[in-house]
Amino acid sequence: MTPVHHKLAGLDMLASAVILLDAEGRISYANAAAENLLESSLKALSRQKLTALFSNPDELAGVCVQALEHKFADMRQDLTLARPGREALHVHSIISALDDADGTILIELRENVQQRKLDREERILDQSQVNKELIRNLAHEIKNPLGGIRGAAQLLELELPALHLGALREYTQVIIKEADRLQTLVDRLLAPHRRPHIVGDVNIHEVCERVRSLILAEFPSGLTILRDYDASIPEFRGDKEQLIQTVLNIAHNAAQALSERILAGDAELVFKTRVARQVTLAKVRHNLALDLHIIDNGPGISPQIRDRIFYPLVSGREGGSGLGLTLAQTFVQQHMGVIECESRPGYTDFRIVLPLP
Known part of the structure; x- marks a missing residue:
């Protein structure tokens, strides 16, 4: 472990992700929380450019350049970091340059739980709207032929010859009862959209x-x-x-x-x-x-x-x-x-x- 890493070993106890970049933007250190957040080990991350991990790195790269130029003591902002083939990271970032001659940049990332919650709720709402529209359309499509099937079974029962009425009526009754069961299901599917909202x-x-x-x-x-x-x-x-x-x-x-x-x-x-x-x-x-x-x-x-x-x-x-x-x-x-x-x-x-x- 290098002297810098030895000094930072205690950062493995932190819940927030801590990453050190060299002057070229390559990862020189990542604590355990950073490994978890980035879903990769320090060994795999070491010497990679942090911006190469994301498909939208421009904002993060721009802040790192400003940090190297000492344009601020530290920059705090919310970032959405898109990752190819993985869920985007919604994080609150704190970025600053260390007071050394090597141009080391320290980045702290904390997952933005509220943003993730909002995104999840939005997905649920969108899915619910799609489900409701599908249900309504499907229920209406089922409802009309279902009435015809039941009506035809009743007419067929009336036309059955008296000689075979007992045996054949069993089949028409199966059709009628199953049609009624499906009608009840359709009515339940449509129930929330029929009843007025009484406030x-x-x-x-x-x-x-x-x-x-x-x-x-x-x-x-x-x-x-x-x-x-x-x-x-x-x-x-x-x-x-x-x-x-x-x-x-x-x-x-x-x-x-x-x-x-x-x-x-x-x-x-x-x-x-x-x-x-x-x-x-x-x-x-x-x-x-x-x-x-x-x-x-x-x-x-x-x-x-x-x-x-x-x-x-x-x-x-x-x-x-x-x-x-x-x-x-x-x-x-x-x-x-x-x-x-x-x-x-x-x-x-x-x-x-x-x-x-």
Whole structure:
């Protein structure tokens, strides 16, 4: 280890990425956090030009040149560094030239978590809009021929000869019942777009209590529902019935996932409310927001579907329609909010964030 690197060995303890460049812009040192951020070892990075790692290096290179010319003590700015074949890095950078004759530049990079969160929310919103448009078009395309199929089966049943009516009627009834089942599915797909948005004053704890009573009525033993409420949360304008349906869909899914723990008698659901401050939702900054968590101690969501749980017709349960979470996401987005999920074995947390006045 060179003397400079020996002095900087303690930087491996830092959470932020620290990189040293020589006067030519080549990497001479990177701490452990920098190796993690750049997804490469110091040995592989050493003597590479930092700007060569990115497809949009001009802004970073320009600041490094200014640092060498001592035009500032340190420069602090947010950068988006695009990487070929990898996710772009959103970082807050601090760049300065060290007081030595070698022209060494010190760069500190910290991941911009807020920017990553905004990008994720934007992707989710875009995907949701595409899903909703696809669902509406598909449902309407299915609806018309479905009515014709059912009607034709009824007419066929009327024309069946009396001699064979009993045996053949079984087949026409299968057609009619399956058409009715598909009609019910189509109606559920279209439900969020048909019902008017009825806005009034909403107390989120009344919503939670309503859902709590419905869940306990269906699962009267083996399941405990805990309340962890912040009584200071103000009422807000919203569609109470939509929010009840949203919380109910999530809580009901959780209760069904808790079936084994319910049998064991240690199933647990938690309704937790908090106030979040200075929250950005759909690119709009809000001073206050409702932070509602629905937490269960079930087996967790399968990794195979974790990234797709809000997609229509995706279900982790045998016989599930895969529409409950899709409807919940639609209703939350109609309230200008977001819904997120964190899940691992023994802990699943659905988080709903809605703007408050």
